[in-house]
Amino acid sequence: MALDIDRVFQALGDPTRRAILDRLSLGPQSVSKLAEPLGVTVTAIGQHLQVLEETGFVRTQKAGRVRSCRLESAGFRAVEQWATEHRTTWERRLDALGSLLAEDDH
Amino acid sequence: MALDIDRVFQALGDPTRRAILDRLSLGPQSVSKLAEPLGVTVTAIGQHLQVLEETGFVRTQKAGRVRSCRLESAGFRAVEQWATEHRTTWERRLDALGSLLAEDDH
DNA sequence: CAAATACTGAAGTCATCGCTTCACTGACCG
DNA sequence: CGGTCAGTGAAGCGATGACTTCAGTATTTG
Numbered sequence: 001m002a003l004d005i006d007r008v009f010q011a012l013g014d015p016t017r018r019a020i021l022d023r024l025s026l027g028p029q030s031v032s033k034l035a036e037p038l039g040v041t042v043t044a045i046g047q048h049l050q051v052l053e054e055t056g057f058v059r060t061q062k063a064g065r066v067r068s069c070r071l072e073s074a075g076f077r078a079v080e081q082w083a084t085e086h087r088t089t090w091e092r093r094l095d096a097l098g099s100l101l102a103e104d105d106h
Numbered sequence: 107m108a109l110d111i112d113r114v115f116q117a118l119g120d121p122t123r124r125a126i127l128d129r130l131s132l133g134p135q136s137v138s139k140l141a142e143p144l145g146v147t148v149t150a151i152g153q154h155l156q157v158l159e160e161t162g163f164v165r166t167q168k169a170g171r172v173r174s175c176r177l178e179s180a181g182f183r184a185v186e187q188w189a190t191e192h193r194t195t196w197e198r199r200l201d202a203l204g205s206l207l208a209e210d211d212h
Numbered sequence: 213c214a215a216a217t218a219c220t221g222a223a224g225t226c227a228t229c230g231c232t233t234c235a236c237t238g239a240c241c242g
Numbered sequence: 243c244g245g246t247c248a249g250t251g252a253a254g255c256g257a258t259g260a261c262t263t264c265a266g267t268a269t270t271t272g
Contacts, residue, residue, distance in 0.1 A: 216269105233254090
């Protein structure tokens, strides 16, 4: 699979999509139930769900005529992995700058 | 200030922008030096730098005719804050699902 | 001072995004 | 079976995004 980190961040860059995730953190929901409080069409939600699925934030499953959506961890873990991978490098660099800035910024 | 989290994630959603950050993690660089290995115009880099500055990933400073760019921590911290804020909620939810899935997935 | 350097601003192009409407397919209910 | 109900696919639309080119503006430098 190998989640595309570009798309993972892009997925989080949309407020409606993050709202969907927040909503799902309260428990699984159907597509139309997700659409209701967000003021967009069911179609729009469907499109958002597709990108959230591709980026590992959501897993969906159709039972009868209703599609049930719930959180998945892969996308979230991808973000955390990116963060930890860069934390060390950046901290080193930022620390180095910090000591310089004591005089530089003054 | 209050960094817009939308824009923070959008900023990271572009590969050129992340390449700039990676480059800067090796040390401060001028605009043209950043452009060189990335195969885009200096103008394009300037535009990327503007969004990276607005989202707290980069700080720049013009000395004479050359603008020197270096990493800043605010944007990075915003991402980590978002992650920690959601980790607990999601973990609870995902754990709850996990126990259900033992049977659900079979 | 003149020419080269380092960047900036405005404008334009092309692709992608978020969203809509409309027509449709299945599933369930009476 | 007929009528809702939940969701899907295709097409289109306006706005943004990631670039580019071209024409400046300061700053060095020879």
